[in-house]
Amino acid sequence: MLVKKAPDLTYADVTPKGLYMGRRNFLYGLAATGTAVWGYKNIPRLLAPPPSGSTPVKLTGVTKWPGSTTEKQTPIEDVTHYNNFYEFGTGKKDPSQNAGNFVTSPWVVSVEGEVKKPRKFSMDEIMKLAPLEERVYRHRCVEAWSIVVPWIGYSFSVLANLVEPTPKAKFVAFQSYYDVKQMPEGPRAGIELPYVEGLRLDEAMHPLTLLSVGMYGETLPNQDGAPVRMVIPWKYGFKSIKSLVKIRFVKDQPPTTWNISNAHEYGFYSNVNPTVDHPRWSQAHEHRLGGGLFDRPIPTLMFNGYGDQVAGLYSGMDLKKNY
Amino acid sequence: MNAILTSKWTKVFVFILCLLPLGLLVWRAAHADLGANPIEFITHTTGDWTLRFLIFTLAITPLRKILHLPQLIRFRRMLGLFAFFYACLHFSTWIGLDKFFNWAEMWKDVQKRRFITVGFTGFVLMIPLALTSTAGWIRRLGGKRWQMLHRAIYLSAIAGVIHYYWLVKSDTRKPLQYAFIVGILLAWRLGAWLYGKRRRPDATVITHEEPTTAETA
Numbered sequence: 001m002l003v004k005k006a007p008d009l010t011y012a013d014v015t016p017k018g019l020y021m022g023r024r025n026f027l028y029g030l031a032a033t034g035t036a037v038w039g040y041k042n043i044p045r046l047l048a049p050p051p052s053g054s055t056p057v058k059l060t061g062v063t064k065w066p067g068s069t070t071e072k073q074t075p076i077e078d079v080t081h082y083n084n085f086y087e088f089g090t091g092k093k094d095p096s097q098n099a100g101n102f103v104t105s106p107w108v109v110s111v112e113g114e115v116k117k118p119r120k121f122s123m124d125e126i127m128k129l130a131p132l133e134e135r136v137y138r139h140r141c142v143e144a145w146s147i148v149v150p151w152i153g154y155s156f157s158v159l160a161n162l163v164e165p166t167p168k169a170k171f172v173a174f175q176s177y178y179d180v181k182q183m184p185e186g187p188r189a190g191i192e193l194p195y196v197e198g199l200r201l202d203e204a205m206h207p208l209t210l211l212s213v214g215m216y217g218e219t220l221p222n223q224d225g226a227p228v229r230m231v232i233p234w235k236y237g238f239k240s241i242k243s244l245v246k247i248r249f250v251k252d253q254p255p256t257t258w259n260i261s262n263a264h265e266y267g268f269y270s271n272v273n274p275t276v277d278h279p280r281w282s283q284a285h286e287h288r289l290g291g292g293l294f295d296r297p298i299p300t301l302m303f304n305g306y307g308d309q310v311a312g313l314y315s316g317m318d319l320k321k322n323y
Numbered sequence: 324m325n326a327i328l329t330s331k332w333t334k335v336f337v338f339i340l341c342l343l344p345l346g347l348l349v350w351r352a353a354h355a356d357l358g359a360n361p362i363e364f365i366t367h368t369t370g371d372w373t374l375r376f377l378i379f380t381l382a383i384t385p386l387r388k389i390l391h392l393p394q395l396i397r398f399r400r401m402l403g404l405f406a407f408f409y410a411c412l413h414f415s416t417w418i419g420l421d422k423f424f425n426w427a428e429m430w431k432d433v434q435k436r437r438f439i440t441v442g443f444t445g446f447v448l449m450i451p452l453a454l455t456s457t458a459g460w461i462r463r464l465g466g467k468r469w470q471m472l473h474r475a476i477y478l479s480a481i482a483g484v485i486h487y488y489w490l491v492k493s494d495t496r497k498p499l500q501y502a503f504i505v506g507i508l509l510a511w512r513l514g515a516w517l518y519g520k521r522r523r524p525d526a527t528v529i530t531h532e533e534p535t536t537a538e539t540a
Binding site: 077078079081082086090092093143145188189190191261262277279280281282284285287289290292293294295296297 | 352355357358359360361362363365420421422423425428431432435436437438489490492493494495496
């Protein structure tokens, strides 16, 4: 039997002392490399000027809607730099940083489903369907902060009446624009995209339900849902879907993004209601943005203070069950 | 390296470094640069730094062993106390600015909302550790008992991570990063403990850390 003799270790096989002692230096090197890589990836971004983006255009011929709240309007700086628009990132400042180059022209909104006259609207058409009104609404986020915004637009019912919903239409489903190329943060948002929302037909047809194309006297900034969005002031902010591309009139209650994500926490209705807590936090109070460091939380109002106009939509309904 | 670590100026330097996050917050507050929701900004910043300092504290022992730098122990108490300091800022921001001393609502929150319950628990667990962090208390309790008590920091760190994970709405990347780091630091301890047990199977009580009475600063 041939047994192969194991080669003897020679002096050449001894690990050089420098290498043997080098573990600590290796670890320091690792830390230094990590820092360098971080710097390489982040420093150019930190030094670069913020993207200039599309500049909102001044809107003319806008009339003042008589029902506006007279509360102090939130500074536009806050409304444009504190956004939930997960397609552009989940941080509050992400949308203002990442939406700068979002292409919103040309833009088409497709209206379909249970309607007699399905059609597509160009943005030019949408701007001219009805006289533009400035409506100052309270806007209450489900995260217990709120803003007061001078939106510009007209009642959604104007558009709905043009396409003539059939008697079968009981709900309206809305869909946001979604394109990973333009919204690379989208896949990491932790919610299913494209973003979808929905309203009962009578909610959608309520005169307060606004199709909005602008705010603060100008067209919508990208991070606030350019070029056209919904605003439903008595519901939590996430119902007011942004950058709208599809409107579908349907028979059955449509799926909605946050309800898909967590049905226990976000219902289909999501009316502002101080007596129904979010499972993780109280909805009894809110912080009005722009109030500074020492602003006191203010009590949240039923239907965000629009109860006189909209409570009738829900008569006989258990709002604790239909949250 | 040891000369640097044992210098009293290094300790002063690290102390100032630990105050920088607070300094930056104050500077931003003075320049009205805390964003649209300053209360949320302060809450999140102080919460983040609490978790980071818990991690720094937990990293001391593994780093001492791996890098053979026993002198690192000189910084552990300071880092732990800074974790408690930022936790206090975080907690008092919630009480004073967010809830504006609405004790009834806060007590309801602590009982009802699991992310607040677990965060509150993590914070309360840090109080005895902060109080017994002095050399006098190590003597009074004895090294072993003191060390047992101070293992509560493991629970505080875990509670802190769960608190964050349960808070976020859908994007769990950041809390999972913290969970990963805390997981590694705790797994290292488990590994060191198992290794020590195997090497000394007859020993009943095995500690992988020498008592910190060595710290005299």
